[in-house]
Amino acid sequence: MAHSHYENFPVASRLMPAHLRPHVAAIYAFARIADDYADEPGRAVGERLHLLDQWRARLHDDRAPQDVFLAVHDTVTRFDLPLSLLDDLLSAFTQDVTTARYATWADVLDYCRRSANPVGRLVLRLSGYRDDALDRASDAVCTALQLTNFWQDLAIDWSRGRLYVPEEAWRPHAAEPSVLDGGRMTAAWAAAMRDCGERTRALFADGRAVCDGVSGRLRYELRATWLGGTRMLERLERSGFDVFTARPRLGAADAIVIAWGTALWRATPPSRTHS
Template sequence: MTTIGLTTDTEQAYRTCLDIASRHYENFPVASWLLPSRLRRPVAAIYAFARTADDLADEGDEIADARLHALTRMGECLDLATAGNPPDDPIFIALADAVPRHNLPVDALHDLLSAFRQDVVKSRYRDFGEVMDYCRRSANPVGRLILHLYGRNTPDNLAQSDAICSSLQLINFYQDIHSDYCDRGRIYLPQDEMTRFGVTEADIADRSSTPALRRLLQHNYQRADRLLRAGAPLGARLSGRIGMELRAIVVGGARILHRLQHQGEDLFSRPHLDFRDRVAILRGALLPPRRR
């Protein structure tokens, strides 16, 4: 059945985006039962856009210039879509409907493309400021777009969402230090801090869990924890499904970070959440902390 207000082409475009999301929904709330059905289509369109752009930056054997050209073309198609003249592509047909229908900020989508283009050409980060600038464009736009979809995009909410999304991006970096280096040639740990703590690229290449690396990682874990705590009150403040979804995400991030902070000898092992962690996530989603 075609949704009221959607043409057959637009409905089919959304279905294609939902299919993309259902196959690759990790780290994105498309498949969550907490997401209201009315938002599944626009969220799927956003996800399909981000997933496609991310794959252009990372997957396949194309040279850097070809990847950059493809990402630039995605930006041009996005502008055409938001001007009401989308190319014959389901992702942009869906976005041409979702952006004006939900008053989504197009600059957030362009920020994602900017981060993916940076991934093609930049593999080292001089200091933490550069890392946070990347997080601002690679992670924060997702939270901002979700808040716009729910109509809860106040300045305070956006700021706390940014803190949560940046923290989750950092936690993801810390889980994937070795694979990022081996598979993509990237190191997201700040270069000045690696020097200060006495950590070398050879330590990462060799999976050497040195005392120096442990000290560097604990320093970064504490910073990610502060960001996550700074944004966490947003989950208690937001009511309904968005609040439950956000609280689950924050508790999940906190549990992963706790596992990282208490790793044994292998600092490169990726933590896995067990049944107790999942119970804690469910409890945190259903029972918001009392406001003080």
């Protein structure tokens, strides 16, 4: 998963159990290389699509795997991982080559379903969890993390010709995309981004329960991930989503706050519909 789009995701951190780190790293390497095929400068569209097609073919060919696929196939076999989750990642990377704009929230969320949600489900599977409720909560958090990365990288993505803010989010505020060429956050775009932030915050809230539904070190990993994502969203909100003046990042001071919040975490109250 490229750093630009997956900055807030856990990647084999020290909070993950040691025996799982090589397997998370294998999946990361598989996805990172594929994402480079989609995004690395200097390649034509046809070449990018060809490389991604070859990468997909190697994923499904378990005869004498080489390089990163030795580790990937071992991980898939050992943990009985659905190849469909890895296929979804490749589908999203391919879409990054062919699609630069999105008309509706449904379109953006479908992209997140394939670009982000598989990450959470793979981590759950590696940790031994196969539970529909956990999957749904994980999907909400992963989508929220992906959207937060989109808002964080609005200026960068626009410079590359991409816009993940759907038209139905900016059109009601008359926030024309061409204005972004000026490299500043206008009042209209700030209003559109506030709406995007509210939707993202609701997804974080919807998925918070996944942090309480797992045990062991994974629980702390997910808490830290959730807190890091919401903290980044708060930073974007405080700045009025002005990522043209400065792209917000989390630093050492934030890590201390996140660690403290992880230790003092309060479990998500049960849903009233299930009480």
